[in-house]
Amino acid sequence: MERRIRVLVAKPGLDGHDRGAKVVARAFRDAGFEVVYTGLHQTAEQVVEAAVQEDVDVVGLSILSGAHGTLVPRVIRLLRERGMDDVAVLVGGIIPRDDVAALKQAGVAEVFGPGTSTETIVEYVRGLKAGK
Amino acid sequence: MTDIAHLAELVLAQDKRALARAITIIENGLDGARELMARIYPETGGAHVVGVTGAPGVGKSTAVDGLAQEFRRRGQRVGVLAVDPSSPFSGGAILGDRIRMQQGSLDPGVFIRSLASRGASGGLCMCCGDAVRLLEAAGYGVVIIETVGAGQGEVEIMRYAHTTLVVVVPGMGDEVQAIKAGILEIGDVFLVNKADLPGVDRLVRDLEMMLDLKPESPWRPPVLTAVAREGTGMAEATDAIERHAAHLRASGGLEGKRALQAEAELMDLVGGRLLAAVAARARERGAWGRACARIAGHTSDPYTEAERLLRRYAAEIAAPRRRAPQREAARRASAGSARQPPGPTKRPRGGRGRQRP
DSSP: OOOOOEEEEEOOOOOOOOHHHHHHHHHHHTTTTTEEEEEEEBBBBHHHHHHHHTOOOOEEEEEEEHHHHHHHHHHHHHHHHHHHHOOOEEESSOOOHHHHHHHHHHOOOOOEOOOOOOHHHHHHHHHHHHHH | OOOOHHHHHHHHHTTTHHHHHHHHHHTTOOTTHHHHHHHGGGOOSSSEEEEEESSSSSSHHHHHHHHHHHHHHHOOOOOEEEEEEEETTTTTTEEGGGGGGGGTTTTTEEEEEEOOTTTTTSOOTHHHHHHHHHHHHOSSSEEEEEEESOOSOOHHHHHOEEEEEEHHHHHOOOHHHHHHHHHHHOOSSEEEOOOTTTTTTHHHHHHHHHHHHHHSSSSOOOOEOOGGTTTHOOOOOOHHHHHHHHHHHHHHHHHHHHHHHHHHHHHHHHHHHHHHHHHHHHHHTTTHHHHHHHHTTTOOOOOHHHHHHHHIIIHEEEEHOOOHHHHHHHHHHHTTOSSOOOOOOOOOOTTTSSSSO
16 A cells, blocks of 8 residues: 655645645645645644644645744644654745745755745655655 | 554544554554554444535535534534545545634544545545544544545445435535435435525425435434534534434444444455455466456456456465475474474464354
């Protein structure tokens, strides 16, 4: 039986634009992954609870509101508290280049800004799994 | 203690992370799946399983969210399995039922797991039965299974659910549609959702007429209306589900369902394992490929080829070859047993010692 990569695509915080998240979700599906999409306006707690119950390999956070500095570390902290240490956290959306280093320092595996091709993201996720 | 033993204990202790990992193990047939199921099985059988089915877009997920809330208000812990279709091309899936279940997202008494159908026909997924058992073992008294958006042929839910709720909406066909076979036949409760749309009364009448045409039965499925998005009708639907549950218990229908489910499960497992074993051996020796080629070339037919494969390879599974004498002696020596004489050993028939069927 083939084990499929499970990805949570989440929209934390107040931003209401999810077209990008949906495009990425579809690309993941076409790459053979199983994608749980949370919908809009998720709190960090809701994102992590979903990640736990769905036993995902990757959590993808889509943030266009500028609140990544607050939301992302909170999600990562909660994931660690629940014992989800081997889950990779990816961030996409509108993330200023200057903030990328801090996010990675906080535990983000990779940041994919606007203009990134879906192929790049898919290959990255496949690489994560292969490395495990 | 083995990892699996520890995991099973955590599941029984209602640890959500352990439950989620356990579902992953059985969904993918990972190492330890069988042991895991064996360990938790004695603690299962206690939940009321509700199947929710209906065409795509009728509001199943929203209704499930409403039902879960109502069961929670009545003191139950609720587990939800939400199945969505896998892409026939990529094998991937978008599992989007969870979006409609926001009310339960942080409730400690609710557990929601999305599952991809992975090619299973019938509206569900192969691991559904085991996933229900895991939820039961973790102490969820009500388990709701939401099928993929199903049309008329996906009646698999009957195998797993005690009470099947069929969700319909107005404007999807006339009364001829209502009397066709399929999911409209399997409903124990009918829910006309989106009851704020035109055509509700007509649809309720059509459904009642369809039910009138069925042979007399002690349970007459109620036809209810709701607007799940607004939360109306959910309490009544929950009442109907509870009444059906009581009816099953009182009428002995519950035992009947359990017996049918056990039979179906055993058949699946035995059939699946047998097929896998025969196919593996046949493929190993190239016999499978040759058989396919003969069928495709019309020099033989599928029945003859299937018979041939079964005669040759099924027999091998039932009576494993005896070990060679030298290897047997060496095995005993390393196992530390000095009492048994070397020589060919006779294995008990049936493989696992004498057990009464």
